[in-house]
Amino acid sequence: MSTAALTHHVRVLASAGQRHDEILTPAALDFIGHLAAAFGERRRELLKERRRQALRLAAGSALDFPMVTSAVRADPTWQVAPPAPGLVDRRVEITGPPDRRMAVNALNSGAGVWMADFEDATSPTWGNLIDGQLTLLDAIERRLGDHERLATIVVRPRGWHLDEEHLEFEGRPVPAALVDFGLYFFHCARRQIDAGHGPYFYLPKLENRYEARLWNDIFVLAQELLGIPRGTVRATVLIETITAAFEMEEILHELREHSSGLNAGRWDYLFSLIKTFGHRTDFLLPDQAKVTMTAPFMRAYTELLVRTCHRRGAHAIGGMAAQVPVNDPDANEAALAKVRLDKEREAEDGFDGSWVAHPALVPVCREVFDGVLGDRPHQIDRTRDDVEVTAAELLSVRRVSGPPTAEGVRTNVAVALRYFAAWLRGQGAVAVNGLMEDAATAEIARVQIWQWLRHRVVDRETVERVLDDEVVALGAEYPWAPVDDIRALFERIALAGELPLFFTPDAYTRHLVRRTEAQA
Numbered sequence: 001m002s003t004a005a006l007t008h009h010v011r012v013l014a015s016a017g018q019r020h021d022e023i024l025t026p027a028a029l030d031f032i033g034h035l036a037a038a039f040g041e042r043r044r045e046l047l048k049e050r051r052r053q054a055l056r057l058a059a060g061s062a063l064d065f066p067m068v069t070s071a072v073r074a075d076p077t078w079q080v081a082p083p084a085p086g087l088v089d090r091r092v093e094i095t096g097p098p099d100r101r102m103a104v105n106a107l108n109s110g111a112g113v114w115m116a117d118f119e120d121a122t123s124p125t126w127g128n129l130i131d132g133q134l135t136l137l138d139a140i141e142r143r144l145g146d147h148e149r150l151a152t153i154v155v156r157p158r159g160w161h162l163d164e165e166h167l168e169f170e171g172r173p174v175p176a177a178l179v180d181f182g183l184y185f186f187h188c189a190r191r192q193i194d195a196g197h198g199p200y201f202y203l204p205k206l207e208n209r210y211e212a213r214l215w216n217d218i219f220v221l222a223q224e225l226l227g228i229p230r231g232t233v234r235a236t237v238l239i240e241t242i243t244a245a246f247e248m249e250e251i252l253h254e255l256r257e258h259s260s261g262l263n264a265g266r267w268d269y270l271f272s273l274i275k276t277f278g279h280r281t282d283f284l285l286p287d288q289a290k291v292t293m294t295a296p297f298m299r300a301y302t303e304l305l306v307r308t309c310h311r312r313g314a315h316a317i318g319g320m321a322a323q324v325p326v327n328d329p330d331a332n333e334a335a336l337a338k339v340r341l342d343k344e345r346e347a348e349d350g351f352d353g354s355w356v357a358h359p360a361l362v363p364v365c366r367e368v369f370d371g372v373l374g375d376r377p378h379q380i381d382r383t384r385d386d387v388e389v390t391a392a393e394l395l396s397v398r399r400v401s402g403p404p405t406a407e408g409v410r411t412n413v414a415v416a417l418r419y420f421a422a423w424l425r426g427q428g429a430v431a432v433n434g435l436m437e438d439a440a441t442a443e444i445a446r447v448q449i450w451q452w453l454r455h456r457v458v459d460r461e462t463v464e465r466v467l468d469d470e471v472v473a474l475g476a477e478y479p480w481a482p483v484d485d486i487r488a489l490f491e492r493i494a495l496a497g498e499l500p501l502f503f504t505p506d507a508y509t510r511h512l513v514r515r516t517e518a519q520a
């Protein structure tokens with residue numbers, strides 16, 4: 001795109017940081033403007049549809065595999081695009097924010113893929129976002145220093161629910177997903193192709209096939225605008241909402257010329273399930289620690305995911321075990337054993353690879369998948385025809401339901417507060433008591449409190465008392481933390497009568513946005 005053709009003016013409402021001009025070029029901003037002009041209205045409509053669907057389900061509407069797309073599911077002939085270069089063998093994928101130091105560590109970790117995350121693991125301060133784009137550019141240009149760039153880079157933009165308040169197009173904030181996708185695509189798509197890979201993405205928090213169609217149309221236009229052959233993009237969709245679990249085939253079908261499979265985003269999935277059905281007593285869940293991947297409804301979800309992917313020639317990628325390394329040798333061994341068990345179950349179920357949250361977990365994941373895959377790059381040929389999953393099985397929460405313990409209440413409050421403290425400070429993933437916490441796990445913590453209060457299995461006085469204690473503990477542990485803001489945030493998103501859909505838009509707008517006058 002030549003500068004002479006710039007027609008879509010995007011205003012930058014943030015102070016210029018070091019090297020930001022390399023990312024926020026007039027042509028890159030015009031590209032984002034193009035995407036916002038073409039897709040902004042559709043995205044707004046889809047967000048309204050999310051709300052309508054939430055209301056329908058809250059009013060008792062049944063959730064089932066859609067009738068209107070039964071022909072897509074029944075048609076055995078269609079397949080997704082073949083695996084792209086760098087995405088054939090995905091047995092170990094490491095995830096993390098696109099922070100420079102972590103990028104170097106991830107790229108050198110021995111994992112085949114690095115998922116550079118602008119979603120669950122990133123606190124979306126303006127600095128983090130643009131520095132993250134610079135990190136990606138420098139990684140591809142081999143300017144990060146000490147790294148050999150062994151892992152394939154796959155970028156996860158933010159979800160559809162978020163706006164980017166520092167960029168404005170036609171008087172509105174630009175959808176955050178278009179910013180993260182668009183800047184990376186503009187600067188790095190061609191470079192990635194020249195380096196033998198391509199512009200690859202993970203797509204978070206989709207709720208239905210229409211959102212997948214929107215992404216596919218974005219890819220088509222983006223490729224066209226930059227003269228990149230159609231079908232070069234690859235996208236792996238996270239199945240991490242309960243409604244998307246009923247449209248796995250349709251999501252693959254919509255994206256089929258750009259699809260690189262599905263991932264079982266277990267943490268957001270659990271969050272979505274509670275959020276969607278939190279008002280129903282038969283969906284009352286016990287302490288989060290008791291809801292494991294072997295719960296029947298979670299197994300139904302992962303089994304269906306593997307079957308769906310393999311039937312369509314797509315990779316099925318496993319999710320994140322919560323444990324990260326700790327200093328105590330015995331506890332560390334126990335944590336590694338839990339991660340191993342989790343990966344063994346996934347590999348045996350047919351997953352083609354899985355996620356790890358820390359470089360020290362790469363060897364265990366590799367060893368487990370090596371044991372099942374051997375020299376084969378994946379096991380897509382294991383079609384899992386033995387699997388049949390019904391709507392009732394996906395929703396069979398009742399079989400693990402039960403009230404929380406006092407410890408469960410305290411843990412959720414403590415985790416949420418600690419995570420919010422980190423997030424408000426610009427860190428989107430933290431280890432708390434040896435477990436990885438990010439936006440998805442923090443969402444679980446706060447919706448559980450909301451659900452337990454709603455069903456009166458915990459009373460408000462108890463939660464308030466725990467909150468008092470934990471706020472004091474937080475202040476003692478992190479003297480820098482704005483404890484009043486953190487408490488107020490917790491109260492708004494966990495104790496309100498009506499459950500806010502996500503905590504991030506609220507916290508972002510109140511605490512992370514630093515708008516300035518538009519730059520010339």
Ligand SMILES: CC(=O)SCCNC(=O)CCNC(=O)[C@H](O)C(C)(C)COP(=O)(O)OP(=O)(O)OC[C@H]1O[C@@H](n2cnc3c(N)ncnc32)[C@H](O)[C@@H]1OP(=O)(O)O
Binds near residue numbers: 121320440
């Ligand atoms: C639900 C989901 O969406 S899961 C996916 C999203 N979540 C994530 O991606 C979380 C990724 N993991 C992380 O961010 C981190 O591992 C944390 C925050 C949980 C723990 O990080 P730390 O407290 O720094 O761990 P620790 O001190 O053990 O780190 C040791 C080294 O490994 C590096 N490291 C840790 N995790 C990662 C990672 N995921 N990628 C790259 N490097 C990493 C650290 O940067 C540090 O490097 P250094 O010695 O060069 O400074």
Ligand SMILES: O=CC(=O)O
Binds near residue numbers: 120265267
């Ligand atoms: O993004 C992954 C998840 O588990 O949530």
Ligand SMILES: [Mg+2]
Binds near residue numbers: 204205238265268440
């Ligand atoms: Mg997630």
